[in-house]
Amino acid sequence: MPKTRVFVRSLDLMVTTRCNMSCSNCFGHMDAYPNMDMDMETARKATALYFANRRVGDPRGCQVVLFGGEPTLCWDFVAGFVPWLHQTHPREELGYATSIFTNGTLLSRDKLDFLMENQVGVGLSFDGPFAQHVLRRKMAPQSYENLLNAARYLLDQGYAERLLVSTVLHPASLDHLDDFFALYASMGLTQFQFIQDSDNPFSPDDRNRLDAALREYKQAHPGIRIYLCPEYAFHCDTCMPGAMLVYPNGEVWDMCTLTTSMLHRTGRISEEQRQVTCFGMLDEIEELWLDVAQKIKVVRRRTFCPTLSRDWRMLLRDFGEIPA
Secondary structure (H helix, E strand, C coil): CCCEEECECEEEEEEECCCCCCCCCCHHHHCCCCCCECCHHHHHHHHHHHHHCECCCCCCCEEEEEEECCHHHHHHHHHHHHHHHHHHCCHHHHCEEEEEEECCCCCCHHHHHHHHHCCEEEEEECCCCHHHHCCCCCCCHHHHHHHHHHHHHHHHCCCHHHEEEEEEECHHHHHHHHHHHHHHHHHCCCEEEEEECCCCCCCHHHHHHHHHHHHHHHHHCCCCEEEEECCCCCCCCCCCCCEEEECCCCEEEECCHHHHHHHHHCCCCCHHHHHHHEEEEHHHCCCEEECHHHHHHHHHHHCCCCCCCHHHHHHHHHHCCCCC
């Protein structure tokens, strides 16, 4: 099938495939690239490829994301890459944001100050109250307090607009939504996002419960922004790639590799089918091309995309929080 020329809004650098957690719902434990750290040369090449294939004018905005694994395990890389990126690619001129996605347990005040000084957005993987948060990971109460304290410090410093708490919702979490909302309100969050548990998609009844709860909460807190991922970040209505994910070894993938890797691990697609979301190697490509029609067959029509069920799409469309 013919490939489609792709322009993306986001560059996601897999800073490391290592992590200090082992969350049961994370794609990382099914990763084929254990214990790999990105070097600056690979990051520079990835940055050049991104800016040559960037979708300018996307209402969701363009961004460079430091991803993992747990990127703060490679803090020397983060501390070197961010100033280089901002110096060589002025954000005001090029119109993009920089962010880091982290579990927050290793964020000291010095690191938080660095992120704020460099205006790096902070995405925290945070699944609500302690009893809910530890359902998918082994975590001591002190590590959870470190995460909470990192969020509170950013909020106390007036960084709420650059802090996004990201919560994975299992259908069983719906019984505890009031606890989630109470915690986030007490922290003073101005925005958070929900991600559907990829191994446990919502039923129509689940969708209706979440829809009702979100509407009730939004009515009581009209200033709060609630995002639903992945549609907030990508273009899941069409399967058109919205992000390029670069691994430390130079492989370049559509972000949906996080889905296809899970489908491959569970025996629902072959390795050949998994490769449908691969753009190629950094040293071998200058443009991004992908067989989007084949991707739709593999990920959605043939095997069902576990990240975005039909009921989740209905909620995304109806809820109206997503930018037009």
